Amino acid sequence: MKSWTATSFGRPRQSLTLIQSLPIPTLPPGAKHSRLLLIKVSHVSLNPADLVLMSSLPPWLPFRRNPVPGQDFAGKVLAVGDAVPCSVKVGDRVAGATGLREAFWGQGALAEYLLVDCGLVAKVPQREGWGAREAVGVMGIAGQTAAAMALRVVGGGTNDETEGMMKGRRVLVNGASGGVGSVLVQICKGLGAEVYGVCSGVNEGLVRRLGADEVIDYRVHDPLEEYLAQRFGEQQLDAILDCAGSQALYAHSPRYLKPEGKFINIVGGWSQGIVPFVRNKLRPRLLGGTPRSYELFLLSASGKIARRVAAWVEQGVIKEAPIDSEFPMEQVVEAYEKLATGRAKGKILIKVADTE
Ligand SMILES: NC(=O)c1ccc[n+]([C@@H]2O[C@H](COP(=O)([O-])OP(=O)(O)OC[C@H]3O[C@@H](n4cnc5c(N)ncnc54)[C@H](OP(=O)(O)O)[C@@H]3O)[C@@H](O)[C@H]2O)c1
Structure with a gap:
């Protein structure tokens, strides 16, 4: 099979190589009680975290021999282990994302065949016009993160009441x-929220189409915090879901976020995520800490949350899979370079193989 692997450390152009003839993986022999599925992968979608892992974990680390990048996948089930629940069968179309463990170990999705735990997949939604391509766009890391963030606004549960x-x-x-924001806008709107989307002006049409009641161009309204203080000073927001990692947005939030409101950030770098997280969580209000709750959320991918996303697609809460572009398997480097610009409008996909 064909598979991408990182042979050195750094940017995709320097580090990635397409290997043409690796053996197709099989379920481990005698794998009684195995929860593994063998999947023929049709599509993969890319995430900014792939780039972070490629440039921060060298391939010579003993636990990362020939690491394969990529987390989100869609494809067809070819074989199932003994302990896989009967709800997943050979021939099913499934999608999902590999977990943190697999990402660190380099057991990624950018290969024609993938062995993956059945707890990480969900069936492709049954809806006209939706196939593997659309499913991988919303059921991977970005869509699952969007779903988890939306549910955290209402307390974390997944039932109709919450x-x-x-x-x-x-x-x-x-x-x-972006990949997360474009699904998040749809979920919040679909569940009945009033949604305000922040993006650059060129994406206003997209964000409106996805359901935002109002679109705010952060380039026109710069600094954004001043605009938000004017716009929402009287009638404050219930939640701010930050998919771009802005410390200023949180630091000024008492001017536009209700005292009991939620601020959830998902960007985890040193300057945008971890250092601000420590400061925002630990600095007491008496010493200048911001008097609003703060959460730095990290997704743990699962089939359960992918199923919730699929259900929302079937119910029409999520109306479309925002897809920026699709590249053939041979052009993964170009696809990652586009992702690295930080200007994707939805998901960047890789067409891996035909699964008919
Ligand atoms: N914690 C987690 O579990 C988790 C999970 C998934 C993703 N993430 C992180 O979340 C971030 C977003 O992920 P993604 O997949 O959505 O990325 P993406 O698809 O690359 O989207 C990036 C988006 O950011 C927007 N953007 C850039 N600068 C901005 C600014 N100053 N203000 C507002 N928007 C801005 C761009 O929109 P415009 O061109 O319109 O500005 C672009 O659409 C990444 O840092 C990723 O690593 C974290």
Whole structure:
């Protein structure tokens, strides 16, 4: 089979090589009680975290021999282990994302065949016009993160009662045109929230189409915090979901976020994520800490949350899979270079193989 692997350390152009003839993986022999599935991969979608792992974990680390990048996949089940619940069968079309463990170990999705734990997949939604291509766009890391963030606004549960609690909430999504934001806008709107999407002007049409009641161009309204203080000073927001990692947005939030409101950030770098997280969580209000709750959320991918996303697709809460572009398997480097610009409008996909 064909598979991409990182043979050195750094940017995709320097580090990635397409290997043409690796053996196709098989379920481990005698794998009684195995929860593994063998999947023929049709599509993969890319995430910024792939680039972070490629440039921060060298391939010579003993636990990362011939690491394969990529986390999101869609494809057809070819074989199932003994302990796989009977709800997943040979021939099923599934999608999902590999977990953190697999990502660190380099057991990624950019290969024609993939062995993956059945707890990480969900069936492709049954909806006209939706196939593997659309499923990989919303059921991978970005869509699962969007789902988990939306559910955290209403307390974390996944039942109809908690979902109903989204009705009428005023939610701001920063980074509304990206892989996460574009699904998040749809979920919040679909569950009844009033949604304000922040993106650059060129993406206004997209974010409006996805359901935002109002689109705020952060380049026109610069500094954004001043604009938000004017716009939402009187009628404050219930939640700010930050998919772009802005410390200023949090630091000024008492001017536009209700005292009991939620601020959730998903960007985890040193300057945007971890250092601000420590400061935002630990600095007491008396010493200048911001008097609003702060959460740095990290997704743990699972089939359960992918199933929730698929259900929302079937119910029409998620209306479309925002896809920026699709590249053939041979052009993964070019696809990663596009992702690295930080200007994707939805997901960048790789067509890996035909699975008919
Ligand atoms: N914690 C987690 O579990 C988790 C999970 C998934 C992703 N993430 C992180 O979340 C971030 C977003 O991921 P993604 O997949 O959505 O990335 P993406 O698809 O590359 O989207 C990036 C988006 O950011 C927007 N953007 C850039 N600068 C901005 C700014 N100053 N203000 C507002 N928007 C801005 C761009 O929109 P415009 O061109 O319109 O500006 C672009 O659409 C990444 O850092 C990723 O690593 C974390």
